Amino acid sequence: MSILRETITGIRTTFILWLLTALIYPFLLILIGQFIFPYQANGSLITNAQGNIIGSALIGQNFTSDRASLALRDRYFLSRPSTTNYSTGDDAKPTGVSGASNLAPSNTDLTKRVQETITQLKQQGIEPTADLVYTSGSSLDPHITPEAAKAQIQRVAKARGLDTNQVEFLVNKNTEGRFLSIFGEPGVNVLTLNLALDNLNRS
Structure with missing residues (x-):
């Protein structure tokens, strides 16, 4: 029973870390870049x-x-x-x-x-x-x-x-x-x- 519980805990922890590092954190940086530093975030393009x-x-x-x-x-x-x-x-x-x-x-x-x-x-x-x-x-x-x-x-x-x-x-x-x-x-x-x-x- 303890092995099953530990497995579930490991899967839950992995999913939470994936959610934080692969989705929330990158999209948060994208939002910050687009709203605060749009020129730099989009390649510092010159026209x-x-x-x-x-x-x-x-x-x-x-x-x-x-x-x-x-x-x-x-x-x-x-x-x-x-x-x-x-x-x-x-x-x-x-x-x-x-x-x-x-x-x-x-x-x-x-x-x-x-x-x-x-x-x-x-x-x-x-x-x-x-x-x-x-x-x-x-x-x-x-x-x-x-x-x-x-x-x-x-x-x-x-x-x-x-x-x-x-x-x-x-x-x-x-x-x-x-x-x-x-x-x-x-x-x-x-x-x-x-x-x-x-x-x-x-x-």
Whole structure:
């Protein structure tokens, strides 16, 4: 009789724990997220002036002009290099897959890629910084350092016919400080910065 009672108690305990951890707790977090932090809970999505979703503030991406000329590539600030090309699928939309190359510093492929990146940056008149040369651990980092952004101000300002002070103001405006003023380092969100540049040109 005691074995049956213990079995029933075990089944009841398992069911209650499943109810709490698999249903009540997750749905409670969903409700809290949707009502208190809806922007973050839904992917920190960013829209353009037309209301179309163009990306997430949490995931990096490549930037190109909607104009045909390759000479207009300098209109945008460059993101960090990505080993996954920012997870672009066959449909040219980000798939969200992350991952580093896992190449050792002594690997010749890595050395060649770094040297090519440095050469490309210098050809565009950009003084290479560490984050413009090396990929992040996830290869999806949406931020660059303020130093990396400032190294591109003159190039972008010239390509868009803007005063460098205007571009520098946008860089400062899109620079995010340390979390709780303690953790991490300041970073510039490249997506919001490039979107602000496009909106400035339209105004």
